[in-house]
Amino acid sequence: MKEMAEKKGRTKIGLFGITKGTMLEDQVEQYLKAETQGAVMYCALARLAAEQGFVDIAAALGDLAGDEARHAGLYAVLNGHAPQDLLAVLSQFAQLETAAQGKIDAFAQQAHTLGLHQAAAAIAATADDEVRHGKVLEDLLAVQKENNSN
Ligand SMILES: [Fe+2]
Numbered sequence: 001m002k003e004m005a006e007k008k009g010r011t012k013i014g015l016f017g018i019t020k021g022t023m024l025e026d027q028v029e030q031y032l033k034a035e036t037q038g039a040v041m042y043c044a045l046a047r048l049a050a051e052q053g054f055v056d057i058a059a060a061l062g063d064l065a066g067d068e069a070r071h072a073g074l075y076a077v078l079n080g081h082a083p084q085d086l087l088a089v090l091s092q093f094a095q096l097e098t099a100a101q102g103k104i105d106a107f108a109q110q111a112h113t114l115g116l117h118q119a120a121a122a123i124a125a126t127a128d129d130e131v132r133h134g135k136v137l138e139d140l141l142a143v144q145k146e147n148n149s150n
């Protein structure tokens with residue numbers, strides 16, 4: 001079974017929900033919150049660093065943010081927050097990511113009308129990212145479907 005999973009690009013580590021209902025649950029929840037806030041804060045600081053011309057600091061903070069996001073993901077899995085039906089969830093996310101473009105563009109437009117053109121451009125750039133995310137997810141699902149049909 002393990003070999004089969006590896007063959008199709010999947011590995012299995014069973015951490016899902018294993019701290020839920022144990023004495024660790026509350027602590028895991030607190031770590032999840034702290035790591036999530038850490039990821040956001042490092043991302044924000046990285047953006048500020050870039051704006052202020054600290055290119056190396058921005059890159060390093062971006063890496064730290066990635067670490068904290070991964071840590072948050074661990075705690076989310078440990079307490080069983082992440083949806084377990086991976087492929088179904090990815091399919092749903094692919095649609096949401098793609099559909100986000102119109103809403104975000106409209107939001108960016110609102111910023112334009114307030115004269116906040118730089119903010120509008122930055123917001124609009126996130127819409128492009130969301131579309132790319134949707135495409136990445138769709139491609140992954142297509143590969144998975146192809147693998148399963150072989
Ligand atoms: Fe961390």
Ligand SMILES: [Fe+2]
Nearest residue numbers: 097129130133
């Ligand atoms: Fe996204």
